[in-house]
Structures are given as structure tokens and as C-alpha cells.
Amino acid sequence: MTVFIPENATVNQPQIFSVVAYAPSKDAVYRSQPIKINPQPFYWFTAEYVGGVLSTFPGEAINFTIRVNNLASIEDTFTASVLSLPQGWSVECLNSLNPLNFPVKLSPGEKMSLYFRAQLPTKTVAGEYFIVIEFSGEMNTTTATVPVTVMEQVNVALQYGPGLVGGEGGYYPLYIHGNQLPTLLSNLGNSPQWVEVNVASFPEGWTVYIDSVVWGEGSGERVLNTTSFNMSQFGPGSYSFSSKPKELELKVPPYVEATLNLYVEAPAGTSPGVFTMALKATYLGGKRVQVLTIRVKLILAQLIFEDMNGDDRPDILVEPSNKTTIRQGDWVTFTCRIKNIYPYPAEDITLYLDIGDNSKVKSYHIDRMEPGEERDVKFRWRAIEGVYTVRIYAEGGGLTPGEEPQVFLKSIEIKEGKGGSFVGILFSTILLASGLILLLFFFYLLRQRKRREEEIREEFRRERYRKVYGSHAEAGEIKKKKGRVGGKKSKKKHILLEE
Known part of the structure; x- marks a missing residue:
């Protein structure tokens, strides 16, 4: 049964109607049921x-x-x-x-x-x-x-990594043995991107390949034998490639900056100098190509000088300092700190101190320095009048002349005159005089003590004579004193004492 309520029905006013059932056998009411309907507001x-x-x-x-x-x-x-x-x-x-x-x-x-x-x-x-x-x-x-x-936003780039000297257009320091050169591969877009990276060029005879990819905080290091690497599949971590590929396909997840490490090794006998190689990255199926030119400077030196004054620059520590007047004849100490940054020991190293005329006036020899070892080396020099530039450098240990680390110092001035200032000389004189006075006073006290001891012994002896000889003791003492002639003891000493 359907009951229709018109839209203009009064809300909350009940309406009563009946439902009547008739008997099928006769025309009469079988049952009647009243129904009450209370219309409610229409919400929709x-x-x-x-x-x-x-x-x-x-x-x-x-x-x-x-x-x-x-x-x-x-x-x-x-x-x-x-x-x-x-x-x-x-x-x-x-x-x-x-x-x-x-x-x-x-x-x-x-x-x-x-x-x-x-x-x-x-x-x-x-x-x-x-x-x-x-x-x-x-x-x-x-x-x-x-x-x-x-929508997809593409922002993929290959950039220089840490360790670049001189900023954009600078170079990476390179040593004769194996090196890892870091480059940065970043996807700052909002969708994963396939990137093909390959070593486009490098010096003849050199060994260059893609060594590893590192990004995020992963669990340990894994070694993969592949030239196609889906970074999203493996997740953050450190991954090296046993195949030593020169070409590598990478699927870089969105908003990821990864470090792409190149292994670079120069052949033995390569002369020091600046060399160029290129790393090429191809994005979006070849629609965009980027070439990163990498300059490396081959350095055979493995020793560096470090900061001594807290200014983050290699330097020489001078004692007395430059603020103190250094005069001719003074002893000056030059200190430098040298470190072996090479992953191998350095042997048979000689450090030289050059002052003024560029001659090797002082030297210091080191038999062996372990990887990462630091040493403070001191040189002493007797000041001579003049203005000088101090330089300390090293030879040996696999170093090549002209490529050894050097430290230059601002000029130091040595003034004419005897070593030491007037105040220092005056202080030394006063100190010496005070020492002499104390020494004389000590001897005076020692002499006075000795005289006092002699007087005590003489008094004791006189007392003893009195007890033994009575009144004759003093007379004997008098005769004893009269028996001394010219400072010598009298031969009648014993006789007089007996009397």
C-alpha cells in the first residue's frame, strides 16, 4: 500500500485513516484498522x-x-x-x-x-x-x-660532487693510484626517470669506470653484477658494480639525490698535470643530453701541511710570535704540522726550512709515516738581522720536485742589536745580583755558626777543667795562653797543664 502525502501537508498534524478488509464470501466488513500518519519536515x-x-x-x-x-x-x-x-x-x-x-x-x-x-x-x-x-x-x-x-615534472641533473677544488670549472685532486671521484645525479622531479650515464671520454691508458651509487641511509653495501639498475626496486643504500661498467642505466626515484662514484686510475709513470674526462647523461629516451666535463689534476705528492693557528689554513707557528720584537741573536722556533693523506705509508721524507736566500739551511728527516699520521716538526734558527720569508717544504716519500706541499709565511723582521730587550737584560742583571747576595749571606751565616760552635766548645772545656783541678784550672788556662808564641803551641803545654 502506498500513501501519498502532498507537499502542502501540514507538518506535525497527525492524519488518521482506516484500512478496511472485506470477507470474500459475503459483502461485509471483515476487519477495519485505523492508521495514524504524522507528516515530518522534508530534509534533503x-x-x-x-x-x-x-x-x-x-x-x-x-x-x-x-x-x-x-x-x-x-x-x-x-x-x-x-x-x-x-x-x-x-x-x-x-x-x-x-x-x-x-x-x-x-x-x-x-x-x-x-x-x-x-x-x-x-x-x-x-x-x-x-x-x-x-x-x-x-x-x-x-x-x-x-x-x-x-602532472609530471622533469628536473634531472648531473653535477659536480664534493672535493672539487676551485668550484665550478675547477679540478679534482688525483693521485697515481686508485681514486673515487664523486658526482651528483639528482632527480628533483615528481616522477621516476630513466637515466643513461656513460663515460664519454678519458685520457688514453687510464682506467675509468662507474664504481658505485650511494643515496639515502641504507643497510650496508651490496655488490651487483649489472649494467641496468632500478634504484626504486632496491631502495636506499650503497651499491657497487662488479662488472666495472663504463655505461649504466639508472631508474632514479623522485626527489632523490644520489652520489655516482667514478673509479679513476692513471697508469704508472704518468707525469703530474691537469687532465680532462667527460661524463654524459641521457634523459627521457634521448630527448635531453647533458655532458659533465671533469678536470683532474694528477698530484704525486701525498703530504699536506695543516692548520697551526686555528684559521683553517696551512701555516707555520713562530715562537716568539711576530708580535714580539725578534732581535739579532735570538733563537726562533718554527713549527709546522705535516700529515700523510695517502692511503699508503710514506717513507724517507726530508723537510727543509728555507729562510731568505732559498737555501736549505735546516732539515728534518722522517723515516716513515703511516696513512693518516700527523707530526709536528720544529726548526730552530738563530736570528740574523734582515727581513725574511720563511718556507718549509718536503722531499722524498714519492714526492716529485715542484709538486711538494709548501707553506709560505708573512715576512718576519729581525732588528739589529744584541739578542734580548733592555727589560730582559735588566731583569737578568737583577736576578744575578740577587743570587750573589743570597750566596754571600749564606756564607756569612755559615761562618757565624762555626764561631758559635767554637765558643761553646771552649766554654765546655773550661768548665771541665774547673771540676777536675779546682782553682788551679784558671791559672793553668792562663799559663796555657801565655805558652803560645807566634801562634804556635808551647812545648811546655803538657807540663803547665799537669801543674
């Missing part, structure tokens, strides 16, 4: 996204409109909230000071447009996304879905 609203598929790029903001329509016969109040949103995105409603969840009242048949803004994070990966806004009223709930397409 819709929410609809106005527009088509939105297309945008990572990091940008998009605006969209949702129209809400109250189809009810009574005023209704609803709120809007985000039901579904991609991770990292944010949405705000521009119709209110509050982003969302604010009440909106609509009269029967009234329509209203709500304006929203969504912000995408900078690392949004390309693809299809949906924003779902939910509207909740007093009696019913509805949703509106906004489709968003994040």
Missing part, C-alpha cells in the same frame, strides 16, 4: 563539484568550487569537512575565517557556492588524486569528489 540537500579534472604541478595550490542545494521544505544547517585527502595535502574553505567545519544555513530551495583551496606539497609524485569533501546536515549526509591530476 545535495553537494556537487563544479568543474572538470584539475591539473597542476607539485608545490602549487588549486582552487575549486562546490555548490550546495537545499531541496527540503524547511531550513537546514550543515557543516563541511574533509573525508579523504592525499597525504601531505591541506584544504581550506575561503568562505569563512575558519578553514572548515563551520555551520552553513540554507533556506528551502536556496543554493550556495563554497570555494576551497588545496595546497600540494613540493614532493608530490605525478598521478591521479581525489579530494572528497563531506557535508553533514540535520537529517542526511552527502559528499562531493574533486579529481586532481598532478
Whole structure:
């Protein structure tokens, strides 16, 4: 049974009607049942996204409109909230000071447009996304879905890595044995990119290949035997290639910066100098090619001088310092700190101190320095009047003349005159005089003590004589004293004492 209630029916006023059943055998009422209907307000609203598929790029903001329509016969109040949103995105409603969840009242048949803004994070990966806004009223709930397409953004680049001397256009220091030269391969776009990297050129006879790829914080190091590497499949970590490839295909995930290490080794007997090689990267199926020119400077030296004054520059420590007046005849100490940066021991090293005339006036020999070992080397020099530039350099240990590490110091001035200042001489004189006075006073005290001891012994002897000889003791003492002639003892000494 269907009951139709007209739109103009009075709300909350019950209507009663009966349902009558007749007996099939006779024309009579079998049963009658009254039914009571109380009409209620009609609640119904819709929410609809106005527009088509939105297309945008990572990091940008998009605006969209949702129209809400109250189809009810009574005023209704609803709120809007985000039901579904991609991770990292944010949405705000521009119709209110509050982003969302604010009440909106609509009269029967009234329509209203709500304006929203969504912000995408900078690392949004390309693809299809949906924003779902939910509207909740007093009696019913509805949703509106906004489709968003994040377009592909390509930003792949091959760059110089750490260790480059002199910045862009500079060079990597290279030693005669194996070296790893780091380059940076970055994909700052929002979609994975296939990149083909190959060593395009290098000096004849040299060994150059792609040694390893490192990015992120992975678990340990893995060795792969491949020339095609899907970084997304293996995840962050350190990966080396046993095949020693000169060409390598890489699938670089979005927003990843990886270190691409090249192994470079010059053949034995190569002279020091600057050499050039090239690394080529091809992106997007050959649509874009980038060539990175790498300059390397072959250095046979393996020793470096390090900071001594806290200014992060190699230098020489001078004692007394340059702020102190150094005079002719003073002893000056020059200290330098040398370090073996080579991965092998350095042997038979000689350091020289050059002052003024570029002659080897002082030398210091080191038999052996282990990898990473540091040593402080001191030179002493007796100052001679003049202005000098101090240089310390090393020879031996596999070093090649002209390529050895050097340290230059600002000029030092040695003034004419005897070594030491007036204040120093005065202080030394006072110190010496004080020492002499103390020494004389010590001898004086020692002599006075000796005289006192003699007096005590003489008094003791006299007392003893009195006890033994009585009154004759003093007379005997007198005769004893008279018996001394010319400082010599009298021959009658014993006789007089006996009397």
C-alpha cells in the first residue's frame, strides 16, 4: 500500500485513516484498522563539484568550487569537512575565517557556492588524486569528489660532487693510484626517470669506470653484477658494480639525490698535470643530453701541511710570535704540522726550512709515516738581522720536485742589536745580583755558626777543667795562653797543664 502525502501537508498534524478488509464470501466488513500518519519536515540537500579534472604541478595550490542545494521544505544547517585527502595535502574553505567545519544555513530551495583551496606539497609524485569533501546536515549526509591530476615534472641533473677544488670549472685532486671521484645525479622531479650515464671520454691508458651509487641511509653495501639498475626496486643504500661498467642505466626515484662514484686510475709513470674526462647523461629516451666535463689534476705528492693557528689554513707557528720584537741573536722556533693523506705509508721524507736566500739551511728527516699520521716538526734558527720569508717544504716519500706541499709565511723582521730587550737584560742583571747576595749571606751565616760552635766548645772545656783541678784550672788556662808564641803551641803545654 502506498500513501501519498502532498507537499502542502501540514507538518506535525497527525492524519488518521482506516484500512478496511472485506470477507470474500459475503459483502461485509471483515476487519477495519485505523492508521495514524504524522507528516515530518522534508530534509534533503545535495553537494556537487563544479568543474572538470584539475591539473597542476607539485608545490602549487588549486582552487575549486562546490555548490550546495537545499531541496527540503524547511531550513537546514550543515557543516563541511574533509573525508579523504592525499597525504601531505591541506584544504581550506575561503568562505569563512575558519578553514572548515563551520555551520552553513540554507533556506528551502536556496543554493550556495563554497570555494576551497588545496595546497600540494613540493614532493608530490605525478598521478591521479581525489579530494572528497563531506557535508553533514540535520537529517542526511552527502559528499562531493574533486579529481586532481598532478602532472609530471622533469628536473634531472648531473653535477659536480664534493672535493672539487676551485668550484665550478675547477679540478679534482688525483693521485697515481686508485681514486673515487664523486658526482651528483639528482632527480628533483615528481616522477621516476630513466637515466643513461656513460663515460664519454678519458685520457688514453687510464682506467675509468662507474664504481658505485650511494643515496639515502641504507643497510650496508651490496655488490651487483649489472649494467641496468632500478634504484626504486632496491631502495636506499650503497651499491657497487662488479662488472666495472663504463655505461649504466639508472631508474632514479623522485626527489632523490644520489652520489655516482667514478673509479679513476692513471697508469704508472704518468707525469703530474691537469687532465680532462667527460661524463654524459641521457634523459627521457634521448630527448635531453647533458655532458659533465671533469678536470683532474694528477698530484704525486701525498703530504699536506695543516692548520697551526686555528684559521683553517696551512701555516707555520713562530715562537716568539711576530708580535714580539725578534732581535739579532735570538733563537726562533718554527713549527709546522705535516700529515700523510695517502692511503699508503710514506717513507724517507726530508723537510727543509728555507729562510731568505732559498737555501736549505735546516732539515728534518722522517723515516716513515703511516696513512693518516700527523707530526709536528720544529726548526730552530738563530736570528740574523734582515727581513725574511720563511718556507718549509718536503722531499722524498714519492714526492716529485715542484709538486711538494709548501707553506709560505708573512715576512718576519729581525732588528739589529744584541739578542734580548733592555727589560730582559735588566731583569737578568737583577736576578744575578740577587743570587750573589743570597750566596754571600749564606756564607756569612755559615761562618757565624762555626764561631758559635767554637765558643761553646771552649766554654765546655773550661768548665771541665774547673771540676777536675779546682782553682788551679784558671791559672793553668792562663799559663796555657801565655805558652803560645807566634801562634804556635808551647812545648811546655803538657807540663803547665799537669801543674
